[in-house]
Amino acid sequence: MVPATVASLEGVTKRYANGTLAVRGVDLAVQRGDFVSLLGPSGCGKSTVLRMMAGLIAPSSGRIEVAGGGETGDIGFVFQEPTLMPWSSALKNVMLPLRLAGMARAEAERRARAALDSVGLAGFEGSYPRALSGGMKMRVSIARALVTKPRLLLMDEPFAALDEITRHKLNNDLLKLWEAERFTAVFVTHSVFESVYLSRRIVVMAARPGRVVEDLAVDAPYPRGESFRTSAEYAAHCRDISQALDRAMGT
């Protein structure tokens, strides 16, 4: 497969209306099929970068291009909270992007069922968010993001609020989905371990102002499983990334 750029940022700067300089001069190109993590301390603007890629906020200056970004459903977004509509069942929540795009109810329902099944939630279609655990809600959120078959999946610390066991399981399941569906993933996280386990490439950011300081590859093969999590290779990558993060926070 010829690497093609799915999303590119050139000299992107964002200054909020209150004067805060969120990010300055960010250059970043995300290749098709890649799994990229944006790693950095709080306030380094990684969420801002993600939201600009989604088109939810506009950059103050610089250029952002997302291939196919003109079509709805080409970008999936998973928020830090599950962000489900509490008044709708899991199925209705997953159907939302398709219904908003004007798809007929029957077809939308068929696809939403398939998406829920793909995240391991077959049988929970009729459950309301209130009756689901944190991990299950996040699975619904992922199903909703994937139901449109997006080219680009943007995730903003999706597992930060989950317990460790659930987080590991969802990391594994996310990788399985990524390998099966071949979307391009950009994953924002605070966690060195999570970024190493998931990504092929880690972009380390520093704060005040938010900027990219290092860009490192994690060249371990997929599928990655529990054996990778306990390997010396994994430990070495974690050490490298931790040191990169320390440098980012020291400067």
Next chain:
Amino acid sequence: MTVTLSANEAADAPEENRAARYAGLTAEGWFRILAPTLIGVLALVGWEAVVRINEIPPYLLPGPLEVWRALIREWPSLSVSLLVTLQITFAALFVAATLGLLLSVLFAQSRIIEMSLFPYAVILQVTPVVAIAPLIIIWVDDIRLALLICAWIVAFFPILSNTTLGLNSADQNLTDLFRLYRASRWQVLRRLRLPTAMPYFLAGLRISGGLALIGAIVAEFVAGTGGRASGLAYRILEAGYQLQIPKMFAALVLVSLTGIAIFLAMSLISHLALRHWHESALKDRR
């Protein structure tokens, strides 16, 4: 390679409370009914005892049994009046709910409209209905319509202000999600803002139900002093003039029972509409 749910996640899912039920209610449910009932019975017995022991004449304070007899005796005229009051109350509540909802949706579409009109809604709310009821009764020939307008003025504001607040309370991330999928203004309203506003609207409806009754009664009093009414308030006035105090109490009891019934009806509507998702309707889950 398939993705499956872990036992850890499934175990974390909140379960419905499986407390034992007796004749359809939990022990706590029965307590919530029986405890206030017991207090009520004790109060009535005490009241009857005080009246009998002190031999208080019925034209000063009738005992509950005397009030009950008056209620039975006067039921033909009281029931007609009750119906009149109920009709005015529910018509006013219906108009208040419909107009309140429509106007709040209009407010939600534009800050300019909201800022221009909201102060007038406040003026309508803060002006005591007793003070303007005589004017309305003079201006509007149809007495029922006049009473309806008075009740509506009182009932309207809570629905308007609550629903407006609700429409502006949509979750920021969900709003972003709708933007990501390029939802139209109408889709955002129908699928996000209106459902978000639903609990607020229903809370407003619960307040307005009681207020519509109060508005109707107050307006009837004003109209009744002019001799032009037939609702429950008019019966209270009439009984007062004729010193039929037990009948006065009977009419008063009907007004209170009506208020309670309206409150319970609105609570039931609210519970049925929100039972699947809203915290307020999920008290029996842990």
